[in-house]
Amino acid sequence: MSPQTNGVSDTSWLGTPIDARPLFGPELTSLLDLLRALSAAEWNQTAVPGWSVQNLAAHILGDYRGRLGWSTDGFRPAFAPGETLETFIHRVNQDWIDLHTGHSPAELIDALELAGDQVNRRFESTDLGTAGLGVSWAGADPAPTWLDIAREFTEYWTHRQQIRHATGRRTDPDPRALATVLDTFMRALPHTMRGTSAAVGTQVQVAISGPVGGIWNVTAMKGRWSLAAAPNGQPAASVTLDSETAWRLCTRGIEPSTALTRARIRGDRQLAEAVCQIVSIVY
Numbered sequence: 001m002s003p004q005t006n007g008v009s010d011t012s013w014l015g016t017p018i019d020a021r022p023l024f025g026p027e028l029t030s031l032l033d034l035l036r037a038l039s040a041a042e043w044n045q046t047a048v049p050g051w052s053v054q055n056l057a058a059h060i061l062g063d064y065r066g067r068l069g070w071s072t073d074g075f076r077p078a079f080a081p082g083e084t085l086e087t088f089i090h091r092v093n094q095d096w097i098d099l100h101t102g103h104s105p106a107e108l109i110d111a112l113e114l115a116g117d118q119v120n121r122r123f124e125s126t127d128l129g130t131a132g133l134g135v136s137w138a139g140a141d142p143a144p145t146w147l148d149i150a151r152e153f154t155e156y157w158t159h160r161q162q163i164r165h166a167t168g169r170r171t172d173p174d175p176r177a178l179a180t181v182l183d184t185f186m187r188a189l190p191h192t193m194r195g196t197s198a199a200v201g202t203q204v205q206v207a208i209s210g211p212v213g214g215i216w217n218v219t220a221m222k223g224r225w226s227l228a229a230a231p232n233g234q235p236a237a238s239v240t241l242d243s244e245t246a247w248r249l250c251t252r253g254i255e256p257s258t259a260l261t262r263a264r265i266r267g268d269r270q271l272a273e274a275v276c277q278i279v280s281i282v283y
Helices: 021-037 053-068 085-099 105-124 145-166 175-192 243-250 256-262 269-275
Strands: 046-048 203-209 214-221 224-226 237-242 264-267
Touching: 021 105, 021 145, 021 175, 046 053, 046 145, 053 085, 053 105, 053 145, 145 175, 175 203, 175 214, 175 224, 175 243, 175 269, 203 243, 203 269, 237 243, 237 256, 237 269, 243 256, 256 269, 264 269
Parallel strands: 203 237
Antiparallel strands: 203 214, 214 224, 237 264
16 A cells, blocks of 8 residues: 655655665665675775775664664764755765774674664654655655655665675675665656756656666656656657666766766657756765
């Protein structure tokens, strides 16, 4: 049964709700198994610019602890005067990493297991139809809790893939997790298209090929774009991407220009290029 939002304004334009809650337990298990298999040298590999695998593992711990209220040596981040959301998040992330510089891999793994289990149990009993934290890349503040939780799942999944790639492993092909990640990332489409003018009713289709893919239609409505409108005739533009290109584009592992060279495009090129500006992280 699809949850109905309660306590937030109409968010139907974000599309059909997603229930990512059952995936958090398996995701934590996969992360812990990966980290326990790493060599000492792999912990020192660069995972993302400026951060090692060990730094990124500490950051994931910060994501968990943030959901639980932090509480490491009184760590209680607050906005500085005039600070933007993006600046605040990047600053807090680095502060947390710096706080955990001296922690060993074993200590991080133990802390991740404890905090991850606590977060998973909290999400299990959460009402998806209530108001959650804002999801800036979807243009929803507050966002419905179903999107807030699904966004959180994509965070953990993406960081695990970054660790896998940094240590010579390929993207985890688990279909259920990847399908949920892609579906969540596509909820950025209406916000992505917000500055693109088109006649009301104009539709742009994004298709992700392969067994974990799908089709999303974003429609120009009066005052906004929406994922809620039913497909109506031939879309003005369509963009087809493979799943690896899609998730890496949404997390800026590759740039839109690269994604466009890999995409199959039909129809209005300008609309297709606008769609490929999608980003589904705080960037």
